Amino acid sequence: MQSRPTQKALPPTSPAPAPAVAPRTLPLHAVPSTLLIPLAARAAGDACFPHLACGDAEASRQLRHLGVDVSTYLADRPTVLNVLWRTRRIRAAGRAFFARHPHAWGINLGCGLSHYFQWLDNGRNTWVDADLPEVMALRRALDPPLSPRLRRAILDITHPQWWQALHLPRRALAQPLFVVCEGVLMYLRPAQARQVLAQFATHAPAGSRLWVDVLPQCAVGHARWHSSVGRTGAEFQWGIRHPDELCASHPRLRLLQLHSVAECYGWLGRGLDALWNPWIGMPLYGLAELGV
Numbered sequence: 001m002q003s004r005p006t007q008k009a010l011p012p013t014s015p016a017p018a019p020a021v022a023p024r025t026l027p028l029h030a031v032p033s034t035l036l037i038p039l040a041a042r043a044a045g046d047a048c049f050p051h052l053a054c055g056d057a058e059a060s061r062q063l064r065h066l067g068v069d070v071s072t073y074l075a076d077r078p079t080v081l082n083v084l085w086r087t088r089r090i091r092a093a094g095r096a097f098f099a100r101h102p103h104a105w106g107i108n109l110g111c112g113l114s115h116y117f118q119w120l121d122n123g124r125n126t127w128v129d130a131d132l133p134e135v136m137a138l139r140r141a142l143d144p145p146l147s148p149r150l151r152r153a154i155l156d157i158t159h160p161q162w163w164q165a166l167h168l169p170r171r172a173l174a175q176p177l178f179v180v181c182e183g184v185l186m187y188l189r190p191a192q193a194r195q196v197l198a199q200f201a202t203h204a205p206a207g208s209r210l211w212v213d214v215l216p217q218c219a220v221g222h223a224r225w226h227s228s229v230g231r232t233g234a235e236f237q238w239g240i241r242h243p244d245e246l247c248a249s250h251p252r253l254r255l256l257q258l259h260s261v262a263e264c265y266g267w268l269g270r271g272l273d274a275l276w277n278p279w280i281g282m283p284l285y286g287l288a289e290l291g292v
């Protein structure tokens, strides 16, 4: 993970709603600061793409309270679309998963400020939002109190023992887990990203699912050309040349689905996907469901 501080310190102080005031900046290092990109899309992107609207009331509330100016992120329309698309796909997958396993646990690795439990809470399941200390401090200041079924964990998924650090109780592991890791792995070094997949495959109970988004290898080292990520100082470090690489970290891993964002662009997107696939072996931006 990168550690260059890019933003000035100005922490929020209480969870009470605040009026929109002069734009602030956040006390986050480069990679954690990328959480503002999906937050902006989910809070204010519905109007740009009504057919992909998420209706994320939590994101809107958080953004109002933070008072940060995200207009430059909203101007990056392709990224807003990517985020809304992946959010809806993961939300739909979560609903289907918890319909099959109503008492199961969900875990969001590198959760940023996202709030899937607003949609996935069925009254019986449990959700864990996990991220680096600086992000979890921000969440603590912004979010409503926790409950036994909505938990937070301070977690560095580059640590070799991160799975153990989650301290999942026996009842969580007695059934399949629903795990999300979106907008995260591309910022890790390749060995670290593979280790995250391998840890999931080693420890998750049979039937568990992991949703990850993936970039092609050719994006690595080129974050400066990305309209939103380029502003943060974060760099893309992990990408893949072929979908099979997603399962190469562990024999238990299976690639169940790989969606391309091109599906949002209709026949034009599918045509472009078919054109570039022989060259880069992957969708330009994909969302994978892995299973064990």
Ligand SMILES: C[S@@+](CC[C@H](N)C(=O)[O-])C[C@H]1O[C@@H](n2cnc3c(N)ncnc32)[C@H](O)[C@@H]1O
Binding pocket: 001, 031, 032, 033, 034, 035, 036, 037, 038, 039, 109, 110, 111, 112, 113, 114, 130, 131, 132, 135, 155, 156, 157, 158, 181, 182, 183, 184, 187
């Ligand atoms: C682009 S944001 C995505 C946030 C969230 N998943 C979403 O979609 O809104 C990247 C997130 O990955 C988190 N992250 C990066 N490296 C991490 C690590 N080693 N352990 C845990 N989280 C990490 C950052 O702190 C940040 O919240």
